[in-house]
Amino acid sequence: MxxxxxxxxxxxxxxxxxxxxxxxxxxxxxxxxxxxxxxxxxxxxxxxxxxxxxxxxxxxxxxxxxxxxxxxxxxxxxxxxxxxxxxxxxxxxxxxxxxxxxxxxxxxxxxxxxxxxxxxxxxxxxxxxxxxxxxxxxxxxxxxxxxxxxxxxxxxxxxxKDNQIKLRGQRIGLGEVEHNLRECFVGTRDVVAELVVADDNVDRPPISVAFVQLDEDKDEKSAGKQTIRSNAGATPADEAHIIANSQTLVAPTEDFRSRVLEAEFKLHNVVPNYMVPSVFIQVVQVPLTTNGKTDRRYLQELVASLSKEELQVYSGSGRDKRMPSPDMEIETKL
Known part of the structure; x- marks a missing residue:
């Protein structure tokens, strides 16, 4: 079992x-x-x-x-x-x-x-x-x-019944968020949604975070490919933090950011804005506890310690605000 x-x-x-x-x-x-x-x-x-x-x-x-x-x-x-x-x-x-x-x-x-x-x-x-x-x-x-x-x-x-979070006055079911993420995010192997509260030494309000493991991650790892990608907008200190967390977190590529943009567009058409995660973070593999379940606390702790600048590297908040492609618009209407 x-x-x-x-x-x-x-x-x-x-x-x-x-x-x-x-x-x-x-x-x-x-x-x-x-x-x-x-x-x-x-x-x-x-x-x-x-x-x-x-x-x-x-x-x-x-x-x-x-x-x-x-x-x-x-x-x-x-x-x-x-x-x-x-x-x-x-x-x-x-x-x-x-x-x-x-x-x-x-x-x-x-x-x-x-x-x-x-x-x-x-x-x-x-x-x-x-x-x-x-x-x-x-x-x-x-x-x-x-x-x-x-x-x-x-x-x-x-x-x-207790797997709910309250964010900016709205009650959100994490299971429902994860279900919609699987439906709207292309090419995922696993997703985890969590509310992350920053450490005491980090000045940041609570945020909703989507941890995404892509289908190709395991193939890349088994093939010996580099799983930590460079990020043009990151400072050397930010890149050092990425390398320190390389066993779990992955710096976003342009392809990942494009998928995030598409997923956000789809999500905004099926759920209220407050149910769309604020940050999307790619992981090499969803971590497990000793009894084989998703280690949610570990993921929370990884992100809770990040500064605003470090979080921007993972969230891709500096991505350009391109309009959805015509194909995406047609797909959503259908």
Missing amino acids: LTPSLARVLSPTDFPSLKLMVTGGEPLLQSDIQRWTGLVKLINSYGPAECSVYSHAHPVTNTSDQENIHIGRGVACVGWIVSPNDHHKLLPIGAVGELLIDGYIIGRGYLNDLKGTAKAFIDAPSWLSQFHDGHGHRRFYKTGDLVQYTSDGSLRCIGR
Whole structure:
């Protein structure tokens, strides 16, 4: 069982005897499906650590589309969808709400954390009596994840109910930003959206940042090509900082800036301005934590320490304000 982020750094040709792959812990992308289906039986799973290894699973085929990569049905448990603000309110089919897990796979609680246990592991809500006469002392786990029933009865995971940021008075869901980035940014392998708050010694307001890994980055690295490109507008000090962070960050090329300009143009036509990242930073590869998930904190810390001048090198804020090409305008209208 692998996280999708870890699976992306593997090549299917290196594992010719692999027959089954189970992914979980992060959203599965359409590009992941295209990469592995036909070579292995692919199962998308979902499950918090508080409920054994996984609680839901869904076999994936290459016919799945990006909007309908489901987490499937319960495994040794029952899932209930309730109001994110009140678990005593059961929501109707089709509504987006928080997933509660009910079953024997639920853990006892958190070690030496009575407050956290009481918040996440709850007694049976009052509405359960409509479905079971004697529910006794059954316990439920509040996942904090927003889900929705699909037409075939399986669940679709929307994102974390607490995975939202507030920027200039507007509440923004990072999952939605990342979804739109994948749709509008050409040639990405992975994207991560984050709110970055500057270090105490850096005078800069919070900014929304898109970290972009391009499809060709891995090929360049494996071929031994230089991944840190020069930037004509950078000072020697700025270039030194780029080299110091060369294991993750990449100085923008003209090609990358052109893609950013195109992505911004598309994004402004589908989402409000406040949902378009202020800065686009190319990365060699999205960093992973020890458990194989995207290391968001590491990315935040890298950018938080940058000065305004250093950030301009990565953001390409000095790029010329060219009008979108006729092809881009026609594509957007279509």
